[in-house]
Amino acid sequence: MRVLRFAFALASLAIGCAIPPSRSSTEISTRDMRLSISLESVSTGTHVRASLVGPFGGFDLDGGDSFSLYAAGQPTALVSDGVYTFTAEPTVRSGDFVFDLVRPADRGARVTIPTPPDTELVADPPTARWLPVRWTPSEGFVTTLGVQGKCLAGGTVTLAQDTGSYALDLASLGPKGGGCTLTVTLTRSAAGSAYLLGEPWMSYTARQARTVEVAWTP
Amino acid sequence: MAWRSGLVAAALVASVGEAHAEPSSPDATTTRIPSAVEEVRMAAGGSLVSGSLLEGHGSRRPYLDAAGELDLAAQRFFTPRVGMSFALAFGPTLSKLSTDRQFFARLDLALLGAAVRREGVGGGSLVLGFGAGVSGGDRYWWGPIRAYPYFVAKGRWLASRELTFHAAYAFSPVDTAAAKALWVMEHRGELAVGVGLLQTGVRLAVTSVRGGDPYRTYDGVEAGVFVGLGVY
Numbered sequence: 001m002r003v004l005r006f007a008f009a010l011a012s013l014a015i016g017c018a019i020p021p022s023r024s025s026t027e028i029s030t031r032d033m034r035l036s037i038s039l040e041s042v043s044t045g046t047h048v049r050a051s052l053v054g055p056f057g058g059f060d061l062d063g064g065d066s067f068s069l070y071a072a073g074q075p076t077a078l079v080s081d082g083v084y085t086f087t088a089e090p091t092v093r094s095g096d097f098v099f100d101l102v103r104p105a106d107r108g109a110r111v112t113i114p115t116p117p118d119t120e121l122v123a124d125p126p127t128a129r130w131l132p133v134r135w136t137p138s139e140g141f142v143t144t145l146g147v148q149g150k151c152l153a154g155g156t157v158t159l160a161q162d163t164g165s166y167a168l169d170l171a172s173l174g175p176k177g178g179g180c181t182l183t184v185t186l187t188r189s190a191a192g193s194a195y196l197l198g199e200p201w202m203s204y205t206a207r208q209a210r211t212v213e214v215a216w217t218p
Numbered sequence: 219m220a221w222r223s224g225l226v227a228a229a230l231v232a233s234v235g236e237a238h239a240e241p242s243s244p245d246a247t248t249t250r251i252p253s254a255v256e257e258v259r260m261a262a263g264g265s266l267v268s269g270s271l272l273e274g275h276g277s278r279r280p281y282l283d284a285a286g287e288l289d290l291a292a293q294r295f296f297t298p299r300v301g302m303s304f305a306l307a308f309g310p311t312l313s314k315l316s317t318d319r320q321f322f323a324r325l326d327l328a329l330l331g332a333a334v335r336r337e338g339v340g341g342g343s344l345v346l347g348f349g350a351g352v353s354g355g356d357r358y359w360w361g362p363i364r365a366y367p368y369f370v371a372k373g374r375w376l377a378s379r380e381l382t383f384h385a386a387y388a389f390s391p392v393d394t395a396a397a398k399a400l401w402v403m404e405h406r407g408e409l410a411v412g413v414g415l416l417q418t419g420v421r422l423a424v425t426s427v428r429g430g431d432p433y434r435t436y437d438g439v440e441a442g443v444f445v446g447l448g449v450y
Contacts, residue, residue, distance in 0.1 A: 021279050029276030031431055055274050106276075106432045 058084030137164030265442020322355030
């Protein structure tokens with residue numbers, strides 16, 4: 001093996017090329033990997049995107065290494081783009097998303113990302129000024145309500161506390177006169193990180209978005 | 219030194235006896251018989267260094283360096299059986315991976331014992347010893363400054379007054395990188411042929427560094443050639 005490597009080194013030097021780093025995960029320490037995860041829960045399921053990179057960029061999982069996802073307890077296939085990004089589109093809309101890196105010859109790592117409870121956004125009949133909306137409450141997430149429509153300037157309200165209901169003050173959102181269909185969007189998001197042996201190893205963002213349309217006449 | 223005196227006396231006798239002969243090829247009157255153990259040598263060489271280095275906590279990255287080297291080596295025996303050696307090497311190191319590898323120097327000192335020593339044409343020696351070395355610079359990725367003990371074995375065959383063959387092997391079982399939980403073993407070998415003062419040869423060094431997280435081996439192979447002037 002050493003002879004082959006040296007022969008390759010000679011050839012590389014002769015043609016003026018450096019030796020490219022290996023793309024095999026077996027050459028990369030778990031502690032040198034970095035994982036970033038993005039979850040976006042929508043009405044049809046959850047968009048999952050994870051990137052797992054090493055000090056030389058992307059790599060192939062070899063040597064029995066595996067990277068798995070369990071969405072709300074269900075094994076979910078992660079599809080690699082061949083570089084370093086993994087994607088999945090589970091129909092699950094909430095619950096714990098567990099990412100499991102298993103390495104027979106190195107440290108494994110398991111991270112759990114909580115998502116807000118599943119919900120639907122319900123709009124009650126609006127008045128000339130108020131638009132009441134309801135959803136399943138939660139804690140630990142940044143919750144915002146956004147309103148858009150042709151008949152008002154629109155805007156976003158960040159809720160100090162997620163109680164599961166809120167009355168939007170349409171008069172404060174720049175009504176232009178006349179009525180239209182309003183689109184109300186509830187988003188709840190969180191971001192965090194995890195450490196491996198005292199060093200940042202994983203970061204994530206989790207976002208839930210729900211929309212509802214309602215006709216409004218001031 | 220008695221053997222040298224004897225040789226000189228014999229040469230003088232031969233010279234006197236052939237005072238009226240035609241000049242011929244070098245013989246005992248003009249060419250000194252090389253020593254089986256003594257040596258002073260200056261050489262220049264180049265080598266390629268290929269292997270893998272530890273990056274981060276335990277990732278293995280391949281590398282390829284080219285190194286130039288000037289070295290000065292001396293081996294002196296104070297008694298027929300006991301001597302010492304000195305070797306200084308330095309030169310530039312060019313890396314294909316980075317520009318921070320530029321220069322290195324290495325100094326080795328060893329105490330030697332001649333297990334076998336037979337002077338004269340057809341003779342030779344087998345010398346064993348141990349010593350310590352220190353290197354600085356960027357040639358060795360696991361430490362800008364390292365010190366190490368080593369064991370050495372050297373062989374020499376005096377094929378004729380002009381032609382000599384040399385072999386050397388050194389083994390270093392550990393170095394100061396052990397303080398950083400890196401266990402370094404180094405094998406260095408050299409084969410050379412001397413024709414008169416000229417000596418040329420090849421070098422091969424194999425290093426293995428164990429450590430990191432996960433614990434594994436980082437190999438390196440260095441191969442090169444050299445040419446120099448040696449007096450034995």
